[in-house]
Amino acid sequence: MGSPHRIGIVGLGFISKVYLETLTAAPDVEITAVADLDRARADAVAGALPSARARSVDELVAAADVDVVLNLTIPAAHAEIALAAIAHGKDVYGEKPLAASFADAQEIVRAAKAAGVRVGCAPDTVLGTGVQTARAVVDAGEIGRPVAATAQMVTPGHERWHPNPDFYYQPGGGPLLDMGPYYVTALVQLLGPVTSVIGAGSRLRSERVIASGDRAGERVPVDVDSHVTGILEHASGALSTLTTTFDGTATKAPPIEVHGETGSLGVPDPNHFDGDVSLHALGGSGWTPVALRAGIAGAARGIGLLDLLRAADGVAPRASGDMGLHVLEIMTGILESAASGSRVSLATTVERPPLVPFAPLA
Known part of the structure; x- marks a missing residue:
């Protein structure tokens, strides 16, 4: 199967539970880091995931053991987190909408293309x-x-x-x-x-x-x-x-x-x-x-991220940043x-x- 896709999750609120269920069931995925403004919440989630460490947002987007950032923050923070991850060479998949403003969403897509990384966006x-x-x-x-x-x-x-x-x-x-x-x-x-x-x-x-x-x-x-x-x-x-x-x-x-x-x-x-x-x-x-x-029968939130991770080189994910834009x-x-x-x-x-x-x- 090769090396697993290493994911860092930013934002551990209501919707994160469903994503965690989908991702932890995927054999080719490893959640290596989690971050939340509530550090106690991040510590609790990391404690339930043997592969994950609770980190600050800045630490997570820069971490060498994170390949993809899953952005589950509120819409007002979508652009900030996505652009920080892209600046560190990470692929990004985010909850909808892609950003709180169209201008911010344009910047996310532009920055990702310039950096040669992929962007995906819910809904999947x-x-x-x-x-x-x-x-x-x-x-x-x-x-x-x-x-x-x-x-x-x-x-x-x-x-x-x-x-x-x-x-x-x-x-x-x-x-x-x-x-x-x-x-x-x-x-x-x-x-x-x-x-x-x-x-x-x-x-x-x-x-x-x-x-x-x-x-x-x-x-x-x-x-x-x-x-x-x-x-x-x-x-x-x-x-x-x-x-x-x-x-x-x-x-x-x-x-x-x-x-x-x-x-x-x-x-x-x-x-x-x-x-x-x-x-x-x-x-x-x-x-x-x-x-x-x-x-996909029996699909749940997170399947769009799996589609991005498993897409062949040069193949756009179905829940893509361009679609989100x-x-x-x-x-x-x-x-x-x-x-x-x-x-x-x-x-x-x-x-x-x-x-x-x-x-x-x-």
Whole structure:
């Protein structure tokens, strides 16, 4: 098998537990270092990993026994950590979004290319059987030429369950930058890159009340739009309508629908790796289930990092920095359009990565 891929993890909050489960189960991965602003938390995680040492962030990004930095910090810190790792010649894989601003994300991609290192970016949920099976249907022409898609995420807000939800309501957060990457990445996977966007946004209230944990009852200021709607014009000519909100309660609508000349496709929640895909053919009698035909069965967060680690030299990872950059420009373009009232043309594009063959996680 050769030498294992040596990973250092920065940020050991809520999402790190799932990444640790995925990575510690991978035979070709070794977690050699962990870092967190809470040193006690880092010490506890390192204590459960025989191969890992708790280090400061500066020590971790410079460590000789770290090949890849997994960046699980809050969005405001994504660029700082990624650029520091790149400066030390490390590959980087980060949680979404790639950075809190499009300019910072551009700098990450530019610096990585100049340094000859790789950048990957969540979400990797689109590599599971849900979105990949739906994409296989689209690619096979089973709905004809795609003409439109709808996507929506409706929730009353993360303060209802997250004990420290502050960053969701600060610049770099909000429903679009937080949850939008799942939906926008799925739309790009299904329909290809986007050339321009139109957006509108609003906010229901100026503060939120934490509902759980040690800070229950504490009020958090809202400094971003908590309801954002956008129209995405794909290079193919298809139009997608996206709604993300922290101001709703629930919805009965499917997370994503894709409509073509000869059929419509129901796509499962892109925040999950699996889910049911359904097809309604033109002239058919109703929705019929689609058997799994693509994607990694049983996948969990971290599979995108494994795809990056195992990619052959010169082969771009499927959850790539270029994809993260394009998705971020789509979202920041929607926010810019919402503020200005004008259509925003995009400067980036990206190639759809190859379809993921149907296979179990192992």
